[in-house]
Amino acid sequence: MTDREARADTELVRDLRDGSVEAHRRLFMRYREPIYRLAFRLTSSRHAAEDVVQDVFATLPESLDGYSEQGSFGAWLRKVASRVALDGLRRRRRRAEEPLSDHEPPGSDARADGNLELARIEDALGELSEPLRRVFVLKVVEGYGHREIAGMLDIEVGTSQVRLHRARKQLREALGGP
Amino acid sequence: MNDHPETPTLSRYLDDELSSERRQAVEAHLSGCHDCRKELELLAEIDRSAAGLPVPDPPLGADESWRRIAGRRGGGRERSSTMDDASGRRWLTPAAAAVLLLAVIGGAAALPGSPFRAWMAARVADVAPEPVSTGEVAAPELPGEAGRRSGVGVAPRAGEVSVHLPETAAGTRLHVRVGESTMATVWGGDVRVTTAPGEVRVTGFSGDELTVEFPSDLALGQVTLGDRIVVEKQGPIFEFRVPRVDSTGSGYRVRLSEENR
Numbered sequence: 001m002t003d004r005e006a007r008a009d010t011e012l013v014r015d016l017r018d019g020s021v022e023a024h025r026r027l028f029m030r031y032r033e034p035i036y037r038l039a040f041r042l043t044s045s046r047h048a049a050e051d052v053v054q055d056v057f058a059t060l061p062e063s064l065d066g067y068s069e070q071g072s073f074g075a076w077l078r079k080v081a082s083r084v085a086l087d088g089l090r091r092r093r094r095r096a097e098e099p100l101s102d103h104e105p106p107g108s109d110a111r112a113d114g115n116l117e118l119a120r121i122e123d124a125l126g127e128l129s130e131p132l133r134r135v136f137v138l139k140v141v142e143g144y145g146h147r148e149i150a151g152m153l154d155i156e157v158g159t160s161q162v163r164l165h166r167a168r169k170q171l172r173e174a175l176g177g178p
Numbered sequence: 179m180n181d182h183p184e185t186p187t188l189s190r191y192l193d194d195e196l197s198s199e200r201r202q203a204v205e206a207h208l209s210g211c212h213d214c215r216k217e218l219e220l221l222a223e224i225d226r227s228a229a230g231l232p233v234p235d236p237p238l239g240a241d242e243s244w245r246r247i248a249g250r251r252g253g254g255r256e257r258s259s260t261m262d263d264a265s266g267r268r269w270l271t272p273a274a275a276a277v278l279l280l281a282v283i284g285g286a287a288a289l290p291g292s293p294f295r296a297w298m299a300a301r302v303a304d305v306a307p308e309p310v311s312t313g314e315v316a317a318p319e320l321p322g323e324a325g326r327r328s329g330v331g332v333a334p335r336a337g338e339v340s341v342h343l344p345e346t347a348a349g350t351r352l353h354v355r356v357g358e359s360t361m362a363t364v365w366g367g368d369v370r371v372t373t374a375p376g377e378v379r380v381t382g383f384s385g386d387e388l389t390v391e392f393p394s395d396l397a398l399g400q401v402t403l404g405d406r407i408v409v410e411k412q413g414p415i416f417e418f419r420v421p422r423v424d425s426t427g428s429g430y431r432v433r434l435s436e437e438n439r
Contacts, residue, residue: 021248021251024251025244025248028240028243028244028247029240029244032240032243036233036236037233040233040234041233046234046235046236046237047237049236050236050237050238050243053236053243054243054246054247054250057244057247058247058250058251061251117227118227118230118231118232121224121227121228121231122231125228125231136228140225140228140229141228141229141231143229161190161193161195164189164193165185165186165189165190166186168185168186168189168221168224168225169185169186169189171224171228172185172217172220172221172224175220175224
């Protein structure tokens with residue numbers, strides 16, 4: 001993010017704190033896509049990811065109370081989205097017997113493209129435990145550093161590192177090979 | 179290093195998390211171990227492939243997604259950027275927003291043929307208009323003021339002006355309009371006013387029509403009757419919370435009543 005974009009965020013956040021609907025809408029348009037992408041990676045469901053987007057932005061004016069503006073707004077928002085997504089997953093787990101009719105089969109897009117290797121990787125990702133999957137997704141797919149991930153998930157940096165290595169190990173084993 | 183490094187060690191090598199000494203040992207091993215180089219490459223390939231996994235499109239388009247969010251907020255309305263003044267629009271309480279939404283629909287229905295109606299129709303086509311008597315309307319084009327006026331003007335404070343009518347009798351017609359003056363002006367029959375920056379307080383009014391003219395570029399103008407806001411101008415938009423009598427070509431008239439207090 002450029003300094004200009006960061007300044008724009010700061011101004012929009014300030015205006016939203018003052019109640020501006022337009023500032024709210026602009027922040028939504030700016031961050032909807034990355035938040036959806038992150039949410040889909042964590043939930044594997046288009047509708048669950050859209051729900052995350054809706055929840056994050058519908059409550060944004062209130063949740064801004066927890067944003068001290070000491071760091072990047074985008075990073076903070078992703079942390080919020082990550083928590084919303086994970087809360088949703090926990091609720092789903094409590095209703096484990098309830099089928100997710102809108103759940104995207106792992107690798108569905110990759111299979112539709114005829115790319116079985118991607119489908120295998122997505123299957124293997126789906127087999128990871130949630131803690132490992134979260135860290136892997138945030139580090140490898142979304143490109144966050146361990147310090148950011150630790151902040152987003154409220155874990156130690158070392159814990160994030162260990163989970164990533166375990167995730168890679170499991171993926172390696174699941175994908176077989178020599 | 180004689181032993182093959184474990185996967186976590188290679189993972190740390192990929193992430194440059196090893197100590198300098200440990201890293202050198204791993205690199206020395208990799209230089210002579212084809213299998214471990216392949217293993218390292220496989221780990222890197224898993225990372226690259228995972229990062230490249232496609233994400234399907236969201237089930238909702240951006241506009242529909244925002245519309246639902248706005249609905250949950252209680253605003254429930256979309257506006258074009260030209261009509262949505264970032265400095266003037268505010269999220270409303272759910273109750274106020276519901277009233278305002280009805281007012282929007284009613285105002286649109288009350289102005290056949292107006293551009294505002296068409297604008298609204300495109301945005302609330304899935305909501306059946308109700309015959310409510312309040313409305314939100316765009317300010318019309320106003321002719322220049324030819325006649326002489328007497329009254330009081332007050333400069334906005336922080337772009338806002340409030341006109342208070344604490345004692346105005348029921349049945350009084352209130353004429354609200356915009357003008358090109360930088361002052362907000364109040365005039366009518368016999369009227370006594372007190373002013374403060376951004377505020378006009380009207381007492382002792384004895385006529386049958388009181389006119390309030392707001393500057394066209396005013397961010398926020400309000401007319402209050404008792405504790406209630408009866409008319410509000412936010413940017414180019416008027417919101418009426420009392421029945422409008424007519425639109426005159428030079429503004430709008432409402433009739434004040436005890437119920438409005």
